[in-house]
Amino acid sequence: MHKPLLVPEFLDRARTHYGDSEAVIATTGERFTYDELGERADRFSAALQERGIEKGDRVAVLDPNTHYHLEAAYGIMQTGAIHTPLNYRLTPDDFAYILSDADVDAIYADYEYAENIEAVRDDVPTETFITNDVDAVEGEWESFDAVLEDAGTEYDRPEMDEDEIITINYTSGTTGDPKGVCRTHRGETIHAYLTVAHQEISDDDVYLWTLPMFHANGWGHIFAVTGIGATHVCTRGIDAAEIFETVREEHVSYMCGAPTVLNMLVDYYIEHEPETTGDAPVRLATAGSAPPEATIRTVEDEFGWYLKHVYGATETGPLITTSDAGRLFEADSDDRFRIKKRQGLAFLGTEIRVVDEDGNDIPRDDETLGEVVVRGNQIMEKYWGKPDATEEAFTDRIEGYYHTGDLATIDEHGMIAIQDRKKDIIISGGENISSIELEDTLFDHPEVSDVAVIPAPSEKWGETPKAFVVPTSGDPDEPGVSEEDLVAFTRDNLAGYKTVHRIEFVAELPTTATGKVQKYELREEEWEDEDQMVGQG
Template identity: 75%
Template sequence: MQKPLLVTDFLDRARRYYGDHEAVVATTGERFTYDEFGERADGFAAALAERGIEKGDRVGVLDPNTHYHLEAAYGAMQLGAVHTPLNYRLTPDDFEYILSDAGVDAVFADYEYAEKIEAVRDDVPTEVFVTNDADAVEGDWESFDEAIETDAGFERPEMAEDDVITINYTSGTTGDPKGVCRTHRTETLHAYLVALHLDISDDDVYLWTLPMFHVNGWGHIYAVTGMGAKHVCTRGIDAGGIFEAVAAEDVSYLCGAPTVLNLLVDYYGDHGDVPTTGDNDVRVATAGSAPPEAVIRAVEDDFGWYLSHVYGATETGPLITTSDARRFFDDGSSARFGVKKRQGIGFLGTEVRVVDEDGNDVPQDDATLGEIVVRGNQVMDRYWNKPEETEIAFSDRIEGYYHTGDLATVDSDGMIAIRDRKKDIIISGGENISTIELEDTLYEHDAVADAAVIPAPSDEWGETPKAFIVPASGDPEAPGTTEEEIVDFTREHLASYKVVRRVEFVESLPTTATGKVQKYELRQEEWDDEDRMVGEG
């Protein structure tokens, strides 16, 4: 028989089997069982229905990983409304664009961020505005907790697994965000894969360090819920708070971009004997760029955590590969670092390829660059109202595969390793230079805390590598090193044509809320006086 795959099944299952078990630890200190969590989600669904929200309407959720996000998401989805999570680090202008582009009908916003929506409410189609603290928000906002006390009921509409149920906006590293449409089917199958490949079980205690807005928290709002595990909520990233929560709540699992891991490593180094576990062993999943070997070593050897490196994009679920292939390394061996820095092998049911310009697979020599393309049940349905961009995304080099824009090599075991973004590669004097290789080298310098390398315009070479460096001293005016020393350091470790030619010390690098460095912003500033964003090298 065939049963429709619906995201509502995840909370239904948790309520059926784990109703009286703790489901959510709120940032306020409140604790909710799955029965209580479900009742609050039901209340929000009824409140939305009272206000005219129906199947297919878009409901925005702007929230920093509190229990309200979980309740608002499931409340909306029980009506067949489209959960549209919003990045809380965006500006009012960004929200005006997204709310208008998606045609958002109702929005829940945390009190700390509601003013950004209030600033543009007269310019967007949204008509229903709900917050978790109406007294703390200027303007006409309804209270979430009061709204869910309604006596009105609601009926779930008939839903099909191919109905769009979430729209996740890209992080905007290359211009205006695009709305990534995901269906009940894609969300469900991705959550199954997450539960399997990241070993989620009903006795897990999951700490929300990863933003829930980011592709529904990598699908963890579904997988953790459906397995009947426990959510521990947060209000953003605080290294000391993460260690405290891990110990106090016996956290067993969390996720974090390499930048988050760096914060934890630095905090641990600065504060000495910090408890890193409670009663449970801890595992951590990281994604984005590969963390440096020194960070992996600190997380595993100093914290005692087990690290998995996964990879994907907003358009792909996100997760499509994992480096957690234990037949390729021994846990205690230094060889594990070489594997864990790679993006790895494809998830079950996921076809991940690295292809050349003609759509042919590159040789498994770990040297030939190609673009990562993917085909799988977790890949997006389409971009919202952008058919041309959708067509290009699925047909550039090879028909029927989503094209990630990431350039990678493949080793003899079939494990991929990203070497660069297609648009970030530096072509200097006809030579291709990997910015990732340069950044990895810079991380080995004691005076470097963070680094991003981009192509800078060069009259001689067309493009030349420039490094933006956050010094370990924290002070770009007193970085503890010099531009000349940095240049010489790269010359000592790399081929001469790969050497960094320009260096700028900065307080911080522009990043998305998920920790990705926005090289697009750095390139824009660097190429501001040029008539194009690439050199003719």
């Protein structure tokens, strides 16, 4: 029997089975049941249709992790319109590009970010502008709550096909204009099923939104947490003290966080020693880059949380692998940290390969380097309006696989370990050096709170590793350790040719909204006086 896989059915299921159960704990202090969340989504659907939105139209959402984002997302998708979430860290010019590229018809924008849309309003095709606080926004905007109140709950849900596009998530655009990653009902649904299975999500989970909802639909948790009937705890940003407090008071059992977020929590814990759990054990999923073993150790042994390391890209769902492979390590052994820092094994129904330049599988020796390519039902359909980029992404080394651009080794179990992005590998004197390996080594030094390693120009070697270090002291002028000491530390712990030769202490590293370090900003600054980057790193 074939039944179409359609994303509005996640909220449908929650309303059917958990209508009077708590669905959302809002940043405003309000609490909504699934019946109430569903009614508000219905009203937004009706309001959009009253304003001429039809199936296939693009509707943008620019919002931190509030209840409005969830209501808008489901309200959009229930009409068959395409949910287009936006990164709230972008500039007005970025928004102008995306709104025009996707030909967005309507937008809901949080009051804190609406001014960046207002700045380009006359330059975009968008005609409907809605915000959650009209008094805080310049220009002609409609009030979200007033729109819901006036709309009623009746709307027409069109017939939908599982192969139709239902979300467009734009990439960060670090190597050119952002690209719209198109995902179908089917792809989103299967990814959510996989997330429920591998992240062990259940209806009694309380999920804390530390991961931006805009980022690949919050790794699919907009769908997974809703469909399973669990509770969403909304946030307006990342604050270590508030995270620990919310975990305790709301009995949070599950959350996500990039390694930079984990570092923030670890630093706060070391200084303040807060209670780290409420009445529920805590699971935490991390992705973006491999967390250092020292961070994993603190999270598990000191916080008492269980860490799951997952991996993927916006184009891949995003989640395609997990290091949560309990049969490969003893639960209480230190060996688990070595396993958990790996990107891991393929998700169910997902085919991961690591291939050489000719598209041949590399040996499973955990030494040979190749590019990670992937096939699976959760992989994107295409890039919006970019057929050439789509074709290249699926045909570069091998036909029919999405090419991640990540370089990895693979072991005898098929467990991958990312060594670098293709553009981040450092080629010094002909030797390939992994910036990730260097970062992991420096993380082990007690005076290093955060670090990013990039290739820097070298007259002798072409390029050489340089580390930007956030000291544990937080003060780059009083780092508590010398450059010479850190150079010697890498020399003592790594092969000689991998030694970091340059150190720069900084107060913070440039990051995306998801906490991923923006190395390209550091590279551009470091190489601005050079004709080109050796190896294009």
